[in-house]
Amino acid sequence: MKEVISALEAASISYTTNTPLHTYTTWKIGGPCDLLVFPRTIEEVSLCVRTLKAAKRPWIVIGKGSNLLVSDEGFRGAVLRLSGAFDSATFGGDGVVAGAGFSLITLSLQAAKHGFIGLEFASGIPGTVGGAVCMNAGAHGSDISKILSQVIVMNAHGDLVTLQATDLLFGYRDSEIQHNPWIVLEATFSLSHGEPSVISEKTKMFKEKRVRTQPLKQHSAVCSEILYRCLQRL
Numbered sequence: 001m002k003e004v005i006s007a008l009e010a011a012s013i014s015y016t017t018n019t020p021l022h023t024y025t026t027w028k029i030g031g032p033c034d035l036l037v038f039p040r041t042i043e044e045v046s047l048c049v050r051t052l053k054a055a056k057r058p059w060i061v062i063g064k065g066s067n068l069l070v071s072d073e074g075f076r077g078a079v080l081r082l083s084g085a086f087d088s089a090t091f092g093g094d095g096v097v098a099g100a101g102f103s104l105i106t107l108s109l110q111a112a113k114h115g116f117i118g119l120e121f122a123s124g125i126p127g128t129v130g131g132a133v134c135m136n137a138g139a140h141g142s143d144i145s146k147i148l149s150q151v152i153v154m155n156a157h158g159d160l161v162t163l164q165a166t167d168l169l170f171g172y173r174d175s176e177i178q179h180n181p182w183i184v185l186e187a188t189f190s191l192s193h194g195e196p197s198v199i200s201e202k203t204k205m206f207k208e209k210r211v212r213t214q215p216l217k218q219h220s221a222v223c224s225e226i227l228y229r230c231l232q233r234l
């Protein structure tokens with residue numbers, strides 16, 4: 001990994017080495033990865049991908065680790081965790097453009113406040129936008145495929161590609177992202193307008209149902225504290 005680390009340092013990209021992944025998964029288990037990298041911009045992700053490819057080192061991208069079971073042996077390669085510019089969302093006339101590192105729960109909450117219908121189902125799903133697109137996350141009869149308009153991904157060459165929702169061939173908790181070496185960077189969701197108080201009420205109802213039916217204060221696949229805190233914010 002020496003050549004990769006040199007490139008990261010030259011570009012001032014944050015990284016750690018030999019990092020246990022148990023702190024990055026909700027199961028709280030998982031051995032170390034060789035390199036954990038925190039790219040903040042598209043340019044930094046591209047540099048990571050190009051450098052890793054040239055060095056013939058494998059990489060994966062993770063979100064909040066709420067759908068990841070990592071072996072005690074860890075991962076021999078680089079784990080990318082998007083940060084910085086990827087942790088934001090911009091609401092406009094027809095919906096929202098969200099960075100892949102943005103919290104899905106926060107996005108749902110903000111959509112309700114902005115008077116947008118469509119993301120209420122996501123108010124209790126503890127992941128990022130990128131992870132949700134990859135997994136076609138869903139609940140309460142809806143899922144990401146119903147609201148996604150397009151995504152910007154980075155391919156294995158470090159190039160940007162814009163894909164329409166139909167290109168992702170969504171299925172139940174499945175998408176083409178899982179079957180290609182693509183890193184989701186940004187997602188555009190088409191939402192319709194509604195009355196903020198009505199949308200917030202529905203969001204709250206979904207939240208209450210989750211609190212009622214899931215043991216959030218006991219050990220589960222999610223870090224109960226994180227999910228509990230997220231739900232408290234709704």
Ligand SMILES: Cc1cc2nc3c(=O)[nH]c(=O)nc-3n(C[C@H](O)[C@H](O)[C@H](O)COP(=O)(O)OP(=O)(O)OC[C@H]3O[C@@H](n4cnc5c(N)ncnc54)[C@H](O)[C@@H]3O)c2cc1C
Binds near residue numbers: 065125130227
């Ligand atoms: C208590 C609990 C409740 C849950 N409830 C639901 C539910 O109601 N509905 C539901 O659908 N799921 C649910 N999940 C599962 C999980 O929250 C979702 O699958 C979520 O979308 C995963 O997002 P993440 O950011 O944590 O992804 P991670 O777990 O970090 O990663 C999951 C997959 O996505 C990939 N990935 C992550 N980010 C990107 C990216 N930027 N680009 C490309 N690939 C990426 C990873 O490589 C990995 O393959 C629940 C999980 C827990 C623990």
